[in-house]
Amino acid sequence: MSDSFFQVPGGPRICYRVDGPASAEPLVLIAGLGLDLTSWPQSMVDGFTGAGFRVIRFDNRDAGCSSRIDAPPPGRLRQLFARPHPGAYDLGDMAADTVGLLDHLGAGRAHLVGMSMGGMIAQTVAARHPDRVATLTSIFSTTGHRRVGQPARSTLVRMARRPARTVDESVRAHLAMLRHIGSAGFPPDDDGERAWAAGLWERTGGRAGRQGIPRQISAIQASGDRTAELARITAPTLVIHGDTDRMVHPSGGRATARAIPGARYVEITGMGHHLSPGVVDRLVRLTTDLALQGDPR
Template sequence: MPAGDRFAELPAGPRICYRAEGPEDGPALVLIAGLGLDLTSWPQRLVDGFTGRGFRVIRLDNRDAGRSSRIPQRSPGRLRLLLARPRPGAYDLGDLAADTVGLLDHLGVERAHLAGMSMGGMIAQTVAARHPGRVATLTSIFSTTGNRRVGQPARSTLRYLARAPARTAAESAARHLALLAHIGSQTLPPDAGLEHAWAKAVWERTGGRLPGVPRQISAIQASGDRTAELRRITAPTLVVHGDEDRMVHPSGGRATAQAISGARHVEIPGLGHHLAPGVLDRLVELTTELARTAVPSKTRSGGIP
């Protein structure tokens, strides 16, 4: 088993894989990954930055990704995805948010700081809207509201999303680098060597199990426009986006910040849809600054296992 991986059997059904790092008595910070990504998509340098600031950092594999449960539901076909017509009974962002809250229950965390990127930002938003007592602060990174008039991917990006799944570790790594060349940035470029090694490590960590990306896309579509729900969020909120994002248009970040009362909106010049090395220290600073505005998060007796 990869170092640090632990599992929580949730009452609702999914088996969620997670890692917890940092001081056991530190305020809990939950990092929620994006579409098809596993918990290691949060760079270790970022995690170390947060633990160095005293946070207890919790990362999880969402259902249908990483080493968490694959949901035994038929995947939507390409036509359903294009028409945004989820299958009856398909899970939605509310179910993914319930998984996050279930993990907090498993770990004995009463309140946590939440940070999510892309689809993970949507999940974090949903937790904050539906479980306000569990959320100390919210950081939404290159995410959107579900309103189809904002935050849409570029047409060129859709071609990458429509490709058939990789069949080998080498093919997976090559496709990851090709996607990064498209959705990343020349101003804030990725570390190609690090990204290649990461993609191969993800393949090895999951045994080549493919993530349920079509079902996760369907979950986003099934949730529709969440703007009205976002208006119910009361947690101090930070919205971070890049002005060169081809996966989630910057209008999605602007709409998110407009929907959440008092939200701070930071649009980073040159940032694409990727946690580039050149932005990690700033994300740590911004999220830590936000956390200082909130009442300290708590754990139940025994802390985080």
């Protein structure tokens, strides 16, 4: 459970954790926007290690305990009009961080599981480094096409609110957002979420640690529509989405599955944009079945 670090050649310092036996097949969990490696529920990690996998989690650049990028974050107008700063990093750079971690750990091929922005990163790895990906599971993610997968207006309004300035404000904001984008059919564990949000604030350096989020948004915007690139993915692929997702509309998941040859699409009734306790076992089972069988069709 302790943090380890490695330096991407010419890139950021990445924080990671590894669970499970070193001899097991690697399964990499890639977190979403502004989230860190602790955003993956421990029950999910335990489910994968119990199924015989070596689970690798890490903090994306500009999140958790990984490096903050020394570049100005885009302002709200640039974010609104999707105009990242020239030279801003993109999802390809974040995919390269993932491959760098695999190299560091001596993992030739791995099963990739990404949620939201992490799904976009996993898709990019699978498209650009097919020899490194055994299977791909993309959870409530999208293709980058502007006509699919867009947040609800009510979600955008909440995202535009003033950032939290204290741990208490951060916890309240997280619980409020979770009530909005979470899973009505799979309610969250409020006490667990409160503890996680407080831990995230401390682990990421408080208010200063949240300044990487605009740069991560910029990375998504700088990557544009990736539909054509997704057609190059050859790994057996599973795309999972909830039918009540207000952060990434389910049209994003459907478009992802259409873009990837042979991908299987599973839409879970009552699931929103959150890994709630009631849905974790199903996600583990679906992902494990894909990893063990290889072909989702």
